[in-house]
Amino acid sequence: MNNNVESVDLEEELYEHFKFEVPKGQAPLRIDKYLMGLIQNATRNKIQIAATEGNIFVNNATVKSNYKVKAFDIVRVMLTHPPFENHIVPENIPLDIVYEDDTLLLINKKPGMVVHPGHGNYTGTLVHALAYHFDNLPMNSSERPGLVHRIDKDTSGLLVIAKTEAAMSHLAKQFEAKTSEREYVALVWGNVVAESGTIEGNVARHVKDRMQMAVFADPEIGKPAVTHYKVLERFGYVTLISCQLETGRTHQIRVHLKHIGHTLFNDERYGGNLILKGTTFTKYKQFIDNCFKILPRQALHAKTLGFVHPMTGEMMRFDTELPQDFQDCIEKWRGYSKTNLTEEGER
Template sequence: MQEYVEKVGVADVGQRLDVFWQACLEEEGVGRSRVQAWIKDGRARINGQVCTKASTRLMPGQTLTLAPEYIDSSIVPDDGPLEVLFADDDLVVINKTPAMTVHPAPSVAEPTLVHRVAHHFPALLSQSGERPGVVHRLDKDTSGLIVMALSESARLNLTQAFASREVYKEYLALVAGVPDSSGTVNLALGRHPSIKTRMAVVERGGRAAETRYELLWSASDRSASLVRVRIMTGRTHQIRVHMAALGHPLLGDAVYADKTTAARAPRQMLHAWQLRFEHPRSAEPMEFCAPPPDDFLQVLRELCRERACIGLTGAVGSGKSTVRAVAEDMGVPVFCSDRVVAEAYARGGEGCAILEHHFGSRFTQPGGGVDKDLLRDALAESDSLRREVERLVHPLVRHALHAFRTAHDEDVTLAEIPLLCEAGLAGEIDLLAVVYCPDSLRHDRLQGRGWSPERIAMVDAWQWPQDRKLGMAQFVVDNSGSLEELESRARALIRVVHGMLLGHAERCMEELQDIFENPDTMEEGS
């Protein structure tokens, strides 16, 4: 005979006995009238004493049992695969795959875990009801460890152990954002007031629920985190609702997360990681651990993947455009601030409009657009004017750089910005690369392109000295040799950055895999 055991929590005090059991069994499709009939027939007990009054009000700490009368099982065994971690005459421990419902219900048409266990372990069907052997549950799209009883005595023992909180259950979850390093959530849960298929945090009429969590790891962009979660109660959707209530819903959770978070994974990223209990017959400690499945690891691998925007700068004539061209040939998305400014200065451009607003038509060509030669000559005559124009134009470059980075998800991007350091844009990129060419050689090359010594001196004066930029750089691309040598060094720069990012992701996954495969408990790790 199947029997349910529950403890009365603080949030349950004062609730009617029939209302309590109807809430517990709602997912089974059991209505309140059916619960009342079972109570009237003497199938409910409070602290071991039969109670036949459905309206009995609950008291703190009571142990409630209900032995419903189900028709004989109509379960047809299903011969699908099953990952069994342990089995004997009393129980089986399974690593459940996602997209599998644990037990039959009116809304479930496909074979469930119960059907599959019944094929591999026919003794399961010696128990009555539509959910033989079930002593706890996992949501359909939650993967991981679940224990099922193969005998009636084991089922009663394990059911009691779960109700008495003698079973250690720990989960892994990928959540949005970065929660506190640890915490405990004590929020009562009940049916959503308007969407009956959902659970919600409720102020009145809910059931006590306690969730403890610890932060294990966060993505470098702080967009998601891996947490370990221990539930002290086993309420429907408890972890999902509690983490959402904290503002950190599970990635892939189509029910409790916002659309953006729900779209970040193929299912809710929740995995039953550890399970520890005493064997119902021998009292031997049983400990099981199941690392997350491939779909969970794939999402985690993507989160470990870092992206880097290389900020490319250097003195005028140092060879920046050559490095940029090599990056483009290698398929690296490239941002060029000179192009941004040129578009902004064109007729109808935002930069042209800004200069006209501040200076009238002083720097505007008759046909529209900025007269760049006229503007450059004016800047050469007045440092104050140059600083004012830079103050107006640099925000356009910053905004365009933000848009560029948002639009590109590639591992490596490159932003060529001649005044990157001077404009205070170093904080907008991840790695700073400076193209260096000795001043004498650089000046010779510029003069070979028709630059006068005076123009070279003027533009150099507008920029930081090379040694100051070199002091900020993570990478220096030497351009004191031939064009071929510069192109070779530019390719090496891109390859090195790619290798750095790949190495970081691999180390990240190795460290996390070690945690998954060699777990402690939250008490031991506290």
């Protein structure tokens, strides 16, 4: 047997905190380095201590920190206490409720709010707010109350919340069957030449940067993802677009747009917080810095959401205004493009 692996009985009093399947294409990599890229705020020292204490498992066997992961390994971090995310203490956090009935509600999530608890985010999430405002919300397949789908922390916009088991099941099936309607508005770097288009490509975790997703040509890697887009307004160095989702993969819009060379404006994780298009003029750099201050997050908003009501069978569609930070940034770009692009010439 590999001397870096020990068989163990998983019936001990251990609780699963993290679980990852190593994707196809992953080169051999020490497990401490591998987990550093996946678990937010985890240091190599902490991971090595967890391995020494027998808390890291690969394919149901404990491993040492120098074990090298390979494709399709099932990696689990097991600790002697339940995950903090399972201890939901209701918090009186205001919610922007767009619509509510006995079956469901629509929430317009503010940027900066994490949807559900996870490593490093054990308080202040949407789930904590829901636990305060509503009793006995149904659990989804991940044991999270009310959540049918989610959007990233720094993405704003619409989320539907199920209030009954029947609504949870019905809505989840619509999202899985791709019959729900989801439109996002995004500001992206560069001039999107085509007025409209479709981006297709399987999405899975990046093999080097585990905090990012990536697009893979190999159909056996990741999950299929389809994003339709159309141009709403052009500002020369950036473009305002609408994105319609057919699928709902993690970071789908963010990674699909980067894949075609149009990274989201100020998307730090994918490099959009750098000047990717424009001039070398100091005045331009100052303008971009001001835009980043006005919109201190990725420029993405879940603007519209449509689905069939679980009880009435009625097709319902909801729409929201862009948040003020997003509107202010767009106005800055409108002004800049009108007064400066003629002088600066073509990109």
